[in-house]
Amino acid sequence: MGTQSFARSRPDSDRTPAGHVLQVETLPLEGLLLLTPPRLKEGRGCSSETCNTALLARIGMASGSAFAQDHYSLLRQRGMVRGLHAQVAPGAQGKLVRCTRGAIWDVAVDVRTGSPTFGQWVSVTLNDENGSQFWIPPGFLHGFCTLTDHTEVHCQCTSPSDPTCARSLRWNDATLGIEWPVADGQAIISAHDAAAPPFSAVIDWFHYA
Numbered sequence: 001m002g003t004q005s006f007a008r009s010r011p012d013s014d015r016t017p018a019g020h021v022l023q024v025e026t027l028p029l030e031g032l033l034l035l036t037p038p039r040l041k042e043g044r045g046c047s048s049e050t051c052n053t054a055l056l057a058r059i060g061m062a063s064g065s066a067f068a069q070d071h072y073s074l075l076r077q078r079g080m081v082r083g084l085h086a087q088v089a090p091g092a093q094g095k096l097v098r099c100t101r102g103a104i105w106d107v108a109v110d111v112r113t114g115s116p117t118f119g120q121w122v123s124v125t126l127n128d129e130n131g132s133q134f135w136i137p138p139g140f141l142h143g144f145c146t147l148t149d150h151t152e153v154h155c156q157c158t159s160p161s162d163p164t165c166a167r168s169l170r171w172n173d174a175t176l177g178i179e180w181p182v183a184d185g186q187a188i189i190s191a192h193d194a195a196a197p198p199f200s201a202v203i204d205w206f207h208y209a
């Protein structure tokens, strides 16, 4: 199975209604985007428009106006891994992920049956300095590893959590060959994620359109 390391294409951009430029980067797996909203910095700190659904729809995120649930996670230690997770139909879920405190190494795996990049992965680094957001549409598994202690992750989801649609895959499956920033024996992972099935379990979870 081929692996795909992170490589950015030339940045594109779009403007928020206030006239500020949202940086939009396409990634090597079709459908994934890295969005970096502008931050207005001044002496007391900064402010940023973190979600504008009309703008997201304009840059091609069909579900940009359809977030149904936000999810917050606090992870106390560096080296904590969550994933790989996805929701399949009828609860298929797109995710817009950002790190509001500390830093994470975030990864998406293409599991769209028929996709020319099936089984390949892309990673990005999200942190509280860059404010970048990883757009992961339905069809991809998602996971992350904390790079700092006391890390906070915020995830906007296009459909509500539905345990009957939830699917997991083992984070360190050798077939995928994901180059995690933490060694197998040192990752701090939940019992549920440690017991997730291997890549061979991915049978028609999603179809490439």
Ligand SMILES: Cc1cn([C@H]2C[C@H](O)[C@@H](COP(=O)(O)OP(=O)(O)O[C@H]3O[C@@H](C)C(=O)[C@@H](O)[C@H]3O)O2)c(=O)[nH]c1=O
Residues within 6 Å of the ligand: 071, 073, 082, 083, 084, 085, 086, 095, 142, 143, 144, 155, 161, 162
């Ligand atoms: C605590 C909580 C969780 N949930 C959902 C969110 C998630 O789908 C599921 C399990 O949540 P946990 O926080 O226990 O597990 P967690 O391992 O944090 O799950 C998350 O992992 C990363 C990699 C993702 O991609 C997220 O979409 C989500 O699946 O339950 C709710 O809907 N409401 C809640 O109040």
